Amino acid sequence: MIEKVILVDKYNNPVGVEEKMKTHKLGLLHRAFSIFIFNNQNELMLQRRALDKYHNGGLWTNTVCSHPRPGETYQQAVHRRLAEEMGFDCKLRNRQCFIYKTKFSNGLIEHEYDCIFTGRYNNQPKINPQEAMDWKWINLEKLNQEIRKHPNYFTFWLKEIMKKKLLTSIDKIKKPSLDGFKN
Numbered sequence: 001m002i003e004k005v006i007l008v009d010k011y012n013n014p015v016g017v018e019e020k021m022k023t024h025k026l027g028l029l030h031r032a033f034s035i036f037i038f039n040n041q042n043e044l045m046l047q048r049r050a051l052d053k054y055h056n057g058g059l060w061t062n063t064v065c066s067h068p069r070p071g072e073t074y075q076q077a078v079h080r081r082l083a084e085e086m087g088f089d090c091k092l093r094n095r096q097c098f099i100y101k102t103k104f105s106n107g108l109i110e111h112e113y114d115c116i117f118t119g120r121y122n123n124q125p126k127i128n129p130q131e132a133m134d135w136k137w138i139n140l141e142k143l144n145q146e147i148r149k150h151p152n153y154f155t156f157w158l159k160e161i162m163k164k165k166l167l168t169s170i171d172k173i174k175k176p177s178l179d180g181f182k183n
Contacts, residue, residue: 005030005067010099012113017070027101027109033078034114034157035064035092039122043137047086049155050133058133061155065114078117086135087126092119096166102156114157116166 005023007016007030023030037045047064051057064085068077074094083089097115104110127135138146140162147154147162 004070005032006070008113010113012097020067024108024110027103027111029099029101029111029113030067031074032065032067032110032112032114033074033081034062034116034161035078035082036116036118037063037082037086037090037121038118039120039137041137041139043139044143045086045121045125046136046138046143047127047132048134050129050131053131059155060153061158062161065155065157074115074117082119085128085131087128088121088123090119090121092117098160098164098166100157100160104156110156112157116161 003020004017005020006014007018007023007028009015010029012031018028018030022028039045045063046060047062048060049057064078064081066077066081066085068074072080075092078092079089082092095116095118097113099111099113101109101111125135127133144162147159151159
């Protein structure tokens with residue numbers, strides 16, 4: 001099955017559907033999400049992407065990152081991918097959205113309207129080895145130190161989220177305005 005993504009304008013209004021790899025080759029703006037799961041100690045669950053991912057294989061990133069499918073709401077997509085990649089589900093809340101664009105060494109371009117979701121979970125995940133090769137809990141201060149020390153160990157979007165201080169702590173994140181936020 002050829003995976004497709006939802007193309008959007010800068011306000012997250014759908015403008016079409018395209019095959020995922022073609023979207024990444026052309027750098028088309030599309031919907032994405034980044035999930036950040038915290039435990040009761042406010043540590044973030046990171047995953048290390050599987051080595052054979054189409055880009056950023058072997059790099060550390062947030063708990064889950066993916067794309068809603070055509071006809072799928074953000075809420076449906078985030079719960080589907082959390083279960084598929086990490087083997088669990090929990091309550092998730094949309095916190096904020098931002099746009100980023102970057103080109104990778106393999107020629108693919110990420111140009112995403114990325115919505116950040118957060119949740120709480122205190123157990124070990126059951127990672128899908130096709131998606132993730134490892135995981136760990138880390139506090140945000142230590143994560144920022146590691147990113148400064150070893151920036152090449154982390155995905156671009158995780159570094160952007162941390163650099164822009166879009167995520168300081170699950171309890172301190174302001175609820176965004178949902179103007180322009182459409183499922």
